[in-house]
Amino acid sequence: MTVGTRHRGGERRALGSRVIGSCVAVVLAVSGCTTAGSPLPRATRAAAAEDLVIEFRQNRDQYASDAAIVRVGNGGGNDITIVGLELAGSAFTAPTVRDRSSTIRAGQTTDLAVELPPVDCDARDEDVQVDLQLRLDDGAVLTASGLSDPTNALQRIRASTCTVSAVQRIAEVAATPGIRLEGAGATTVAVLTITAVPTGAPGRLELVALRSTVLLRPAPTDDGGDPPQDWPLSLTVDAASGPQSIELRVAPTRCDPHALAEDKVGTLFPLVVRIDDGPEAVMTLPLDADTAEALKDAVRARCA
Numbered sequence: 001m002t003v004g005t006r007h008r009g010g011e012r013r014a015l016g017s018r019v020i021g022s023c024v025a026v027v028l029a030v031s032g033c034t035t036a037g038s039p040l041p042r043a044t045r046a047a048a049a050e051d052l053v054i055e056f057r058q059n060r061d062q063y064a065s066d067a068a069i070v071r072v073g074n075g076g077g078n079d080i081t082i083v084g085l086e087l088a089g090s091a092f093t094a095p096t097v098r099d100r101s102s103t104i105r106a107g108q109t110t111d112l113a114v115e116l117p118p119v120d121c122d123a124r125d126e127d128v129q130v131d132l133q134l135r136l137d138d139g140a141v142l143t144a145s146g147l148s149d150p151t152n153a154l155q156r157i158r159a160s161t162c163t164v165s166a167v168q169r170i171a172e173v174a175a176t177p178g179i180r181l182e183g184a185g186a187t188t189v190a191v192l193t194i195t196a197v198p199t200g201a202p203g204r205l206e207l208v209a210l211r212s213t214v215l216l217r218p219a220p221t222d223d224g225g226d227p228p229q230d231w232p233l234s235l236t237v238d239a240a241s242g243p244q245s246i247e248l249r250v251a252p253t254r255c256d257p258h259a260l261a262e263d264k265v266g267t268l269f270p271l272v273v274r275i276d277d278g279p280e281a282v283m284t285l286p287l288d289a290d291t292a293e294a295l296k297d298a299v300r301a302r303c304a
Contacts, residue, residue: 051076054144056130057111058153061264063160064284066116068153070132073109080104084135085112089145091128091154092117101137121162130154163281167273170205171196171237174286175269176245179294181301189219190250190298194285196235197243207235208272208280210248215259215266216295219251227251250295255303260296267292 053073062068070087074080081103088095096117104110120128129146136142149155167173176193183189196207210231212218218227231248252259259266269285 052080052142053109054132054147056132056147056149056153057151058157059111062113063156063265064268068114068116068157070112070114070147071109072104072112072134074104074106077106079106081137082112082134083137085114086133087114087117087130088133089129089131089147090123091120091130091158093120094118116157119158119161121158121165125155125158128154128158159281160283163273163283166275166281167205167283169199169201170203170239170275171198173197173205173207173271173273175288175291177288177291179250179291179298181298182249184301185304186302188251188298188302190295192248192250192291192295193245194233194235194248195243195245196237198237198239198241200239202239204236204238204276206274207233207237207246208274209233210285211270211272211282212253213266213269215253215263215299216250216269217253219249250298252299252302255299259303260299263296267295 051074053075055071055073057069057071058067059069068087070085072082081101083099083101085098086095087098094117096115098112098114102110102112130149132144132147134142134144173194173196176195180191181188182191194207194210196205210233212230217229218231220227233246235244235246237244253266267287269287270282271285272280272282274280
């Protein structure tokens with residue numbers, strides 16, 4: 001990551017994960033640049049650039065949204081207040097701006113939620129990076145190029161977003177709103193329907209399988225046999241086909257007390273697809289909030 005600072009129009013940069021501050025190179029000067037007994041300049045009271053560690057991340061509960069995290073660690077001895085943030089870089093087609101104020105306490109790390117910029121699906125994987133600009137309350141501006149991405153969030157975001165874009169060009173794929181219930185009490189099964197409606201665009205889309213989640217899996221078979229780990233779909237659509245649909249019987253993966261209380265991703269089903277003769281790819285099945293809650297209600301009914 002390349003980090004730099006600029007203050008009131010001036011800008012300096014240095015290579016490395018942090019800036020090594022000096023009175024000449026970095027406007028956000030370190031305290032050692034002042035004479036003994038002299039008051040610290042305002043920028044120094046806020047932060048020295050080398051005190052900040054910045055990462056790009058995405059929380060699990062953001063996987064199905066257009067949101068991510070900028071994690072800011074303040075290793076200095078003074079609080080800093082960020083009043084503006086711009087997320088950009090070659091991974092995106094345009095920047096996004098966050099204008100909310102956030103204070104990062106000395107010695108603390110804070111996650112700043114940001115809206116993801118539009119992803120550039122034409123960019124090559126090896127060429128993409130995330131860049132950041134932070135505006136502080138004292139007027140200073142810090143820039144960072146090629147943010148650290150310790151969990152490979154950008155790769156996951158690009159893969160999912162660009163798969164969805166390619167899929168929806170050929171067909172509108174989603175879970176039908178609502179579910180149907182079969183059985184009652186401990187035998188409750190939710191029936192979820194997936195539909196694929198061709199757009200008329202060229203290309204062939206195959207829905208290969210729907211993977212289970214930490215909360216939901218295929219229901220047991222009628223004869224009591226063990227269900228498969230995932231739902232096989234084998235559904236193919238193209239411009240010449242009409243709308244396709246398939247019903248899936250859904251049951252809880254587990255019924256322990258924490259299954260629902262701690263759930264964040266239990267209704268985010270990984271959908272395995274293939275376009276034309278390409279490799280398999282994975283996207284999150286589009287599922288509205290009411291249907292997600294209905295599935296959780298079915299878990300409550302079966303696990304009561």
